[in-house]
Amino acid sequence: MHDVHPVRRLWRWMRSALWPIPLLTVTLAVALGIAMPFVDGYVGTDDPTNPLSFVFGGGPAAARDLLSAIAGSLISVTGVIFSLTVVALQLGSSQYSPRLLQTFATDRVVQLSLAQLTGTFVYALTVLRTVRTAEAAAGDNSFVPRLSITLAFVFALGSVTALVVFLGHLARSLRVETMLRDVHAEATLAVRDEEEPEDTPRRPEGTGTPVEATRSGFVVRVDPQRLVRAARDAGVVLALSPRTGDAVVAGTPLAEAWRREGGADGDPGALRDAVNEGVKLSYERSPEQDPAYSLRKIVDIAGRALSPGINDPTTAVHALSHVSALLGDLLPRRSSLRAWRDEDGVVRLLVPRWTAEELLALGLEEPLQYASGQPAVLRRIAGLLHELAWRVRGEGLDAALRALLDRTVEQALESTAVDNRETSAWRAAVEDALAGRWSPARRLSPRSPAPAGEAG
Numbered sequence: 001m002h003d004v005h006p007v008r009r010l011w012r013w014m015r016s017a018l019w020p021i022p023l024l025t026v027t028l029a030v031a032l033g034i035a036m037p038f039v040d041g042y043v044g045t046d047d048p049t050n051p052l053s054f055v056f057g058g059g060p061a062a063a064r065d066l067l068s069a070i071a072g073s074l075i076s077v078t079g080v081i082f083s084l085t086v087v088a089l090q091l092g093s094s095q096y097s098p099r100l101l102q103t104f105a106t107d108r109v110v111q112l113s114l115a116q117l118t119g120t121f122v123y124a125l126t127v128l129r130t131v132r133t134a135e136a137a138a139g140d141n142s143f144v145p146r147l148s149i150t151l152a153f154v155f156a157l158g159s160v161t162a163l164v165v166f167l168g169h170l171a172r173s174l175r176v177e178t179m180l181r182d183v184h185a186e187a188t189l190a191v192r193d194e195e196e197p198e199d200t201p202r203r204p205e206g207t208g209t210p211v212e213a214t215r216s217g218f219v220v221r222v223d224p225q226r227l228v229r230a231a232r233d234a235g236v237v238l239a240l241s242p243r244t245g246d247a248v249v250a251g252t253p254l255a256e257a258w259r260r261e262g263g264a265d266g267d268p269g270a271l272r273d274a275v276n277e278g279v280k281l282s283y284e285r286s287p288e289q290d291p292a293y294s295l296r297k298i299v300d301i302a303g304r305a306l307s308p309g310i311n312d313p314t315t316a317v318h319a320l321s322h323v324s325a326l327l328g329d330l331l332p333r334r335s336s337l338r339a340w341r342d343e344d345g346v347v348r349l350l351v352p353r354w355t356a357e358e359l360l361a362l363g364l365e366e367p368l369q370y371a372s373g374q375p376a377v378l379r380r381i382a383g384l385l386h387e388l389a390w391r392v393r394g395e396g397l398d399a400a401l402r403a404l405l406d407r408t409v410e411q412a413l414e415s416t417a418v419d420n421r422e423t424s425a426w427r428a429a430v431e432d433a434l435a436g437r438w439s440p441a442r443r444l445s446p447r448s449p450a451p452a453g454e455a456g
Contacts, residue, residue: 018105018114025115026122033126033148040145055150060133063144067128070156074121077163082114085170092174095310097300102284103182107173113166120155127152176315180298184322186287187294191329201339201350203239208256211238211272216250217281219243221289224340224349230274231348234267235260239350240279245290248281255279260346291330292354292362298322299366306370306377316367317380323363324384328391331356356392357400368407375416381408382426389433398434405430 056063093101104110132143172178219242231238236257242248255275285293298319305315334356340349354362364381371377385405392401409426412418432439 018111021111022115022118025119029119029123030126032151033123036148036151037127037130037143037145040147041143043147056144056146056153058144060131060142060144063131063149064128066149067124067131067152070152071121071124071128074117074124074156074159078114078117078121081117081163081166088170088174092179096176096179096304097297099297099300100179100183103179103186103297104173106186107169107182109166109169113162113169116155116162117159120152120159123155124152176301177318180301180319180322183294183297184326187291187326188329190287190289190291190294191326201335201337201347203337203350204237204258206258208239208258209236209268210253211255211257211275213248213250213252213254213281214272214276215281216248217283218285219246219248219279220282220286221280222351223278223280224351226278227275228340228342228348230271230278231257232342232346233274234271236271237348237350238275240352243292243352243354245285245293245354248279291326292359295323295326295330295359295363298326299363302367303370306367306374313374313376316371316374316377320367320377320380320384323367324387327359327363327384327388330354330359331388331392331397332395334359334395356395356397360397360400360404364404368404368411372411372415375412375418378408378412378416378418382412382423382430386426386429386433389430390438393434393436401430401434 058066089101089104093099127145127148130143130145130148132141173182222240222244227238227240234257236259238255238257240255241253248254257271285296287294302316302319302323304310305312305319334353336353336355338351338353339347340351342348364384367377367381371381382405385401385408388397389401405427409423412423413420429439
C-alpha cells in the first residue's frame with residue numbers, strides 16, 4: 001500500500017481497463033496514416049523509376065480495393081470475434097465467478113489483440129483518403145502512397161497473426177486452471193507490494209472525531225502520503241475505518257481523528273476533503289492493493305464448483321491448492337494495522353488490514369460449508385491446513401488451525417465414508433507441522449490398505 005510512482009500508476013490504470021491501450025493505438029494509427037503519405041510524396045514512390053516503387057505495384061484502383069478490403073474485413077472480424085468472446089465469457093462467469101470478467105479486461109493479450117485489429121482498420125481508412133486517381137480533379141495527377149499501402153499490408157498480416165494468437169489464448173483463458181493461475185498471479189503482485197510494518201502500532205485510546213465519507217463505493221486504493229500531510233497539517237492522528245476492499249456508504253465515518261497534544265487546530269472541512277481525496281473509492285473492488293479480493297475470487301470458484309448444479313469437486317480441489325498458496329503468503333507476520341509517519345517520525349496515519357484470522361475465515365469458511373459429502377475436497381482442506389501449519393508455525397495461529405481442522409474432521413465423519421483412522425492421521429500431520437516436523441508419510445490421502453500382517 002505504499003505510494004506508487006505516477007508513471008507506474010498510469011500504466012496500471014491503462015492495464016485495468018479494456019479500452020485505454022486500443023484507444024492509444026487508434027490515435028497513433030491516425031497520426032501514422034496522415035504522416036506516411038507525406039513520406040511517400042517526399043520519397044517519390046509514385047515514380048515508376050524510383051527503386052522503392054516495387055513495394056506496391058498497383059494503380060489507384062488497386063490501392064483503393066486493397067485498403068477497402070483491409071478496413072472492411074478487419075472491422076467485421078473484430079466485431080464478430082469480440083461478440084463471440086463476450087458470450088463465451090458470460091458462460092464461463094456463470095459457471096465459475098462473474099468477477100472473473102474483470103481479469104479478462106486486464107488481460108494483456110486481449111488488449112493488444114484489440115489494439116492491433118482496430119489500429120490496422122483505422123490506419124487503412126486514413127491512408128485510403130489520400131489515394132487519388134487522375135480523374136479526381138482537373139489537372140490532378142494520380143497519387144498512390146506505395147510505402148503507406150505496403151505498411152497497411154504488413155499491419156494486416158500482423159492482424160491475422162494477432163487473431164490466431166487471440167483465439168488460441170481465448171481457448172486457454174476459458175479453462176478454469178488458467179483462470180485460477182491468472183487470479184493467483186494478480187494476488188501475488190498485490191502481496192509483493194505490501195510492506196510489513198517495522199513495529200506493531202496501536203490505535204489511540206478513547207473515541208476519535210469521525211471524518212465522514214462524501215461518497216459511496218469500495219475502497220480500492222489509499223494514498224498514504226496525501227493522508228499523512230493532511231493529518232500533519234490538521235495536527236491529528238488519522239485512523240481509517242474500512243480496510244482496502246471494504247464497502248463505504250456516504251455519510252458514514254471513513255476515518256477517526258485524534259488531536260495530538262500541542263497540535264494546532266486545523267480546518268475540519270479541509271481534513272474531510274483531504275481524507276476523501278486520499279481514499280479512492282470505486283463501484284467494484286480492485287486487486288491492486290487488495291489481495292483478499294483475489295482470494296475471494298478463488299473461493300467463489302471453489303464454491304461454484306461445489307454447488308449441486310455444477311458438482312465439480314476436482315475444480316474445488318484445484319482452487320483450494322491456490323487458496324493454500326495465497327494464505328501461506330499472506331498470513332505470516334501479519335499485523336492488523338499499518339502505520340505511516342511524517343518527516344519528524346510521528347505516527348500520523350493508521351490503516352486497518354485483513355487479519356490472519358479473517359483471511360483464514362475468508363479462505364475456508366465457505367468451502368467447509370459446501371464440502372459436505374465431498375471426501376476429496378475435505379481431504380484437500382485437511383492437506384491445506386497441514387501446509388499452513390508448516391508455513392505459519394510460531395505465528396500464534398495454532399488454535400485457529402486446530403478449530404478449522406476439528407470442523408473438517410466433523411464434516412468428514414458425518415457426511416462421508418472417511419473413518420477415524422484417516423482423520424487421526426490428519427490431526428497428527430497438523431500437530432507435527434506445528435511442532436516443526438514435516439510428515440509426508442501422513443499425507444492426507446484415501447485410506448490405504450492395512451499391512452498384510454495386520455489384516456483380519
